[in-house]
Amino acid sequence: MKRETLSEILAVGETTNIEFKRCGQQPEKDTFETVCSFANTFGGSIFLGVEDDGVVSGLKPSALLPIKRNVVNVVNNPKLFDSPVAFEFEQIDFDDKVVLRLWIPPSPNMHRFKGEIYERLEDSDVIVRSASRLAEICIRKQGLYTEQRVYKYVDLADLKLDMLDGVRERAARKQPDHEWARLGNEQLLRSAGLLGKDFSTGDEGLNLAAVLLLGKDEVIRSVCPPYKTDAVWRIDPDSRYDDRIVVRCNLIEAYDLLADFCRKHMPDRFFLDGAESISLRDVIVREVIANCLIHREFTSPYPARMLIDSVALQTENASKAMFAGPITPTGFSPLPKNPIISSFFSAIGLAEELGSGTRNLFKYSPRYSGSDPELVEGTVFTARVPIYRPSRRGADASGAAPSPGIASEIAKLVSERGSLTVAEAVEAGYPRRTVQRAMSKLVEEGAVVPMGNTRSRRYVPAR
Structure with a gap:
């Protein structure tokens, strides 16, 4: 040296x-x-x-x-x-x-x-x-993929087989001639590596990857009790949370729930990538959530967490790491943590080849927020991606009533567009709570009229 x-x-x-x-x-x-x-x-x-x-x-x-x-x-x-x-x-x-x-x-x-x-x-x-820490060390040293563990008493009735039609559609959208479109349920499971034989024990049947990808909630809780992802949105750093979901369902459903949660609480920003306009938020959310779900050690009792605050999107989850330290686009060698689950996600378009997630985060994060992500490998993998903050007009997270000027601006937006949702106003640069309070004020004054239920409610100018 x-x-x-x-x-x-x-x-x-x-x-x-x-x-x-x-x-x-x-x-x-x-x-x-x-x-x-x-x-x-x-x-x-x-x-x-x-x-x-x-x-x-x-x-x-x-x-x-x-x-x-x-x-x-x-x-x-x-x-x-x-x-x-x-x-x-x-x-x-x-x-x-x-x-x-x-x-x-x-x-x-x-x-x-x-x-x-x-x-x-x-x-x-x-x-x-602790026995759990000792088990994690043993798993890492043995180089075993715990996703391959066969559960011979788990059968097809323990899976949500009705999800396979959606799996075939997603696979066909990514690759039009994908073989899964022609296979029956059991054949598809075998093709994906979810159904087979453990040659070290002789056991045959569905493995842990099958349970995690397609299992019913009660089966997942029984086979893999530690598995869950706790997602929190926090405006005030001193508060516990402003919104929260605890996800314990299978990985495909979990991906959709967590992606929706991120889209709900993260502002979007569009970028022209060649001739295609892409949502930078959606690209980042996809990579962060996919990594948190498919590259974790599911047998660890360490809970997976996701936090969105005013500064960054952050995740942490147990990992079967081969090294410890920060990850950079040029300074890492991608290693599969759960190759069966990773391949399944790739086949249905929720992930790409190994290592592409890291490259995409370092490519698109500076375009989204102006800063690089921070990825650190170890027994716990952590990811931190700074959040884009548009120019906030009248930003207010204190709970105070919106100023008359803010309410007038939002009323003008409703009039110009003919209708407006809270989400559309947030994308226009206003804080969600400010929009919600402004809309309530405008409804009380008779300036706008709400249309539809809470989930899809639009506000239109009063006639």
Whole structure:
């Protein structure tokens, strides 16, 4: 490692895979806790001879060999480590001081130090005590796709088979000659990888992917109790929420519900992409929701969350990650978390090929809001996409009555267009609550007349 590279690492500080240790004549106990946690998580580098704040104190040249011998002896001592951890040394000259880098790759084995299992969370080494966290580590290390788990007592009656007609239509819209249009229900399920045989156990039947994609609500709750997505819209950061839905239905229905929720509370912005005008909001919503639904670890008890506020659309969900850190368009290698579910979503046009979601978010987010998204991989995957804020005329989230000027502007819009919905007024740049209060005021004054039910109500000029 070059001096310049170490300087950059020192400037960033300790992270999920970087640790600084001062180190005297021999490493302290916490050095080996970090060795254990790196091996159990995503791997990392321990820099011996560096203070916690990134200042290089260096190691005495005479201490280098004893330190190396100590590390080798401790890591290979069966009374201390179960089982031994792989590692490499690298000596780095930094100005007139020496730093020793101890690199630990991620291990396929589970390691204990003095009887405790450690994992790396942010910049801390944490003892794993809960059975759920231990199970997540085991799943990640085994490289298993839990979506392939077969449930031999789940049968076709436990699925919403009436949804398959809609699935065929969506697949045909994306690819007119798609084979699913010609297949019966059971054949389609086999073609999609939802019905088959687990060759490790010999069990045959529907798998977890089938239950999550098409299952009835009660079947999903029984097979996968932790599964849900909690979506919140919040205007005031000090309030719990202004609107909320908790989604526990199958993934296809969940996608539609969450997309509608986002469209309801996020302003739109259109962009000319070549000769085609596209909704930037819809593109972003599609990618964020698809990622949250199909690239998660469904067996984890960590709840998936979606938050929309005045600043950003944010999601977080459990992930079976192979690394930890920020994701960039050029600095990531897309890995399938649930290849069966991903392929199904792709076939019906709700997702594209692996990695396209990240590229689309970095392509369209600056055009939507002027800022890049923030995507961070780890045991919990987080996504944050800034929200476009049009020029708000009379923006008011306090609950106060709209000013006469705002009510007059909205009345003018109703008159010019012949009719107006609340959603159309929001797209014109007015806050939803302001529009709702203004419409109520105009109805009371007899200036406009409501037509239709609450869901599709339009306001027309009074005659």
